[in-house]
Amino acid sequence: MPRVLVLLGCSAGAVITLAGVKEVRSIVGPVLLALVLVLAVSPVRTWLGRRGAPGWTLVAVPLTIVLLVLFGMVAILTVAVAQLAALAPTYSRQFTQLVVGAQDLAGRLGIGTQQMNEAIRTLDPGKVFQFLQGFASGLLGVFSSLVLIVVLVLAMCLDTQAVSRVLAMGRARRPEFVGALENFAQKTRRYLVVSTVFGLICAALDVGALWLLGVPLPLLWGVLALITNYIPNIGFVIGLVPPALLGLLEGGPRTMLLVIVSYMAINFVVQSLVQPKFLGDAVGLSTTMTMLSLILWAFVLGPLGALLAIPLSLLVRALLVDSDPDGDWAAALISGDSSPAESTDKKAAPVR
Incomplete structure (x- = not known):
């Protein structure tokens, strides 16, 4: 069968599946x-x-x-x-x-x-x-x-x-499938634990900064920062907008700028410098795939899809890519890391 027809058939099946999931997202x-x-x-x-x-x-x-x-x-x-x-x-x-x-x-x-x-x-x-x-x-x-x-x-x-x-x-009959599910569970747990721990650290530091700057309801915005920490890429912006706006209304542009600078400094140190050292390659998704996952799952499942975008994408990857013995190239494409494909090629090469 021509590859174009295969791609069109898979795309149509994905659209129908996601449309059905959206209809019964409750x-x-x-x-x-x-x-x-x-x-x-x-x-x-x-x-x-x-x-x-x-x-x-x-x-x-x-x-x-x-x-x-x-x-x-x-x-x-x-x-x-x-x-x-x-x-x-x-x-x-x-x-x-x-x-x-x-x-x-x-x-x-x-x-x-x-x-x-x-x-x-x-x-x-x-x-x-x-x-x-x-x-x-x-x-x-x-x-x-x-x-x-x-x-x-x-x-x-x-x-x-x-x-x-x-x-x-x-495991003896379907080792790839069982291994993919176990890998999904392990990566999901690690992602949740690391995100929760560093989300709590960021939230505590944000609350302290907002309290010092006199922004109303600092505990509420700290909780919002913790929740939005699970939303990849844009979660930081969602958590920043309300306290920055309140800082503008409460203390003027100076307070708003101090809120923005404080949030950016905390986010850069904790989430950009420290957190990746603990999270490592647990996610297994490139930056582009992470953003696309956020858009897709938020569209299909609403706010809950935004929070669970990473675990849901890991589940889809486990079922469709990692469980396929010939899916190493797709896994490398999704993760943005060619090392799995390279290691597979080395293993497949004949020993001379």
């Missing part, structure tokens, strides 16, 4: 979230099993940890939505003064045209708050299906031992 989203949460706490179950803990603890302890995380996220997002709704109208007077000052400055510079004035008037801080409220409400809508998520997590925890036995039995 179900697929909680399922994928439950899967990621179970993978995240699976080392706890392994640790308990090695120490001879009773069988019921292998389910109860991981489930309790997941429940604490879920209820904590629901509480934080609920408070965030309420505080954002109450905070937006309180700065209308300050924003009006900023608009008047900007118009006067534009007039003194000789650029006070009608189009400029209209552009300045259209700036509305409420739009930023509305975007953040929509983002938090979207996540809250997913977490509101707590009954479904809890049932799924409980079922997955109960089936963990059986799934482990099945994978062990299938």
